[in-house]
Structure formats: structure tokens, C-alpha cells
Amino acid sequence: MSVKVRIPTPLMKLTNNQAEVTAEGGTIADLLNNLESQFAGMKERICEENGAPRRFINIYLNEEDIRFLDGDKTKIKDGDEVSIIPAIAGGAV
């Protein structure tokens, strides 16, 4: 499956400033490996060493958080959109 992946601002330096990339995979876990093969360093930024997404980054399949689907085993189909959303702190200063 080939899907659109939305890259958050803090990770755009790994994608040559592209906010949107295309990646392949049958599940979210496959997709993360595919992203890593295209953009070295991506998986380490998104996942812990054990492969689970970091706790301050959420991954959404379309509008739904994969934690409430099947986690990284969540299946992906053509035309889906995946968003990677980290916590951002900024506001005042």
C-alpha cells in the first residue's frame, strides 16, 4: 500500500523540508520501516528502541490515533493518510 504521510515540523529536516511524503507498507510498523529506508534517522526519532512509538509522539491513521486501533499492527489501505503528531510546547516567551 502506498499512503501519504504528514511529517511534523520538527522532523522536516529529515525529509528535505517536505511536509508530506509517500511511504509503503501493509501496517504502521511496515510503514515506519519504509520511512526509515527513505529518510535515515526517522524511525529513531519516532520510536523507542523496542520499536513502539515514543510517548510524546502520536501516530494517526486518517483521524484516528493508532493507540485506539491496533497500535503499530494497524492495517493500512490505499488512499489512507498517516499523520505523525508530536507534542509541541511553544506559546508564550
Place this chain on the structure above:
Amino acid sequence: MTDFTDEQIERYSRHIILPEVGGVGQRKMLDARVLMIGAGGLGSPAAYYLAAAGIGHLGIVDFDTVDLSNLQRQIIHSTERIGMLKTESAKKTITALNPDVNVTLYNERISSENIRELFQGYDYIVDGSDNFATRFLINDACVMMNKINIHGSIFRFEGQATVFNPQDGPCYRCLYPEPPPPGLVPNCQEGGVLGVLAGIIGNIQAVETLKLVLGIGKSLSGQLLIYDALNTEFRKLTLKRDIHCPVCGDNPTIKELIDYEEICGTA
């Protein structure tokens, strides 16, 4: 019933003629108690418009002073106020705009020591802070004290906004159970921000606050609004309450307020 002066009827006439607001809604705004955390990028537009709308009791928490580099986005302050406490500067602007607003200033750094006292007299907490330590503290206190948290954050050209309402939706820890370790994601002033972005997100926080006060529309509770300024895109993602959430879940493990290490910032 609603007890306005002639001046108030004129000042709020464009609200009062809205069927969704009316005199009853305007009175709700004048009676509302809103606490603004931070008089910075998000707090400037949010507090300014909440004051214009006639929010009658507005608390402002900030311990910082106005700096020249703030003025690219912090429109409640001005060049002549450089060096002044942000709270004092914000009050001057608000009082000049709308003398109906009772402004209470707290020149304090928020911590587990004072947050309960700060939140006590308010129903709505608008989070315009700039660091994870404060955001997690605000979240936990809102859950424990059953206050509605109107959340906004900005980074470069991207903003996020939502409402964390303990009565009907998830909290910040349902999204992110704990703050990121330093260095992994940008915190505070790292990276810069398009000044106007603060205006967009701060004003979305103001709109959400007014809707909650008025009891109209559908709040952002349970949805994360993402604004991408470069591509002019608004997206909404679904947020769910996590039954394993350490603070609002079915078996909470966090029962006391935590001061995470503060590595920068204001408010």
C-alpha cells in the same frame, strides 16, 4: 434581568443582536471567570479579545517582563513598555480597551505550590504557556480540580489547539502520558515562530473559551485542531480519553502535582 448600563448595551450591541448570545449570553460573559496563563504569544491575542468580548473577570499569570524580541507577536504589549512586567502591561492595554473587565494580576511562576490557589477562583484556564513542565502541571491541576483547560501551542508555522474538559473528554496526558526528555523535541523559544501564528491559535483559544462560557456550538473537546500556515490547512484529529491515563484514567497513578524540571521560559 440582565441589568446593563446604556454604555454596555452599546458596547456589546453586536453580541447582543446575535441570537446565540443575546443579553443573557452577554451577562454570562460579564460574570465569567477566566484565568490566562502567560501574557505572551498566545496570551496576548486571547486575553485581548476576551477582554473586548466583555469577559468580566480575567486573571493573568506571568512573571516575565516585556522584551523587544517579544513584540513581533505579543501584541498586548508595546515598544514603550519594554522592561515593564507583562502582567502590568497587559492590564494597561485591557483596561484602556474595556473598563468593564476586572483584571487580577499574578506576577508568579506557576508551581505545584501555588497552582491550586491560582486556579481556585476560575472556571476556565487558558493555557498559553511555553514549556512542557508548565503544561503538564496545568493539565494535572485542571483534572484534579475539575477545571476546563483551553489548550494552544505553536511552533514555527504550525499550531495546535484543543479543549481538555474533564467532564466529557481526554486530558493532555491521554495524548502524551509524560513530558519528552529534554533535547528530543523543541521546547520553549527554540526554532522560532511566525508571529501571526500566535494570533491565529490564541484567538482559537479565545473563541473556544467564549463558546464554553455561552454554552453554544460544539467545543474542540475530543478533537485536536492542527493549523499548517505554510499550506493553509486546518485538520482535525480525534482525541480519546485513555482509560490507562496516569491522571484521568480509571486507575490514576498521579495523585499529586509534579514539578518537572523547568529548563526555560515564562509563566
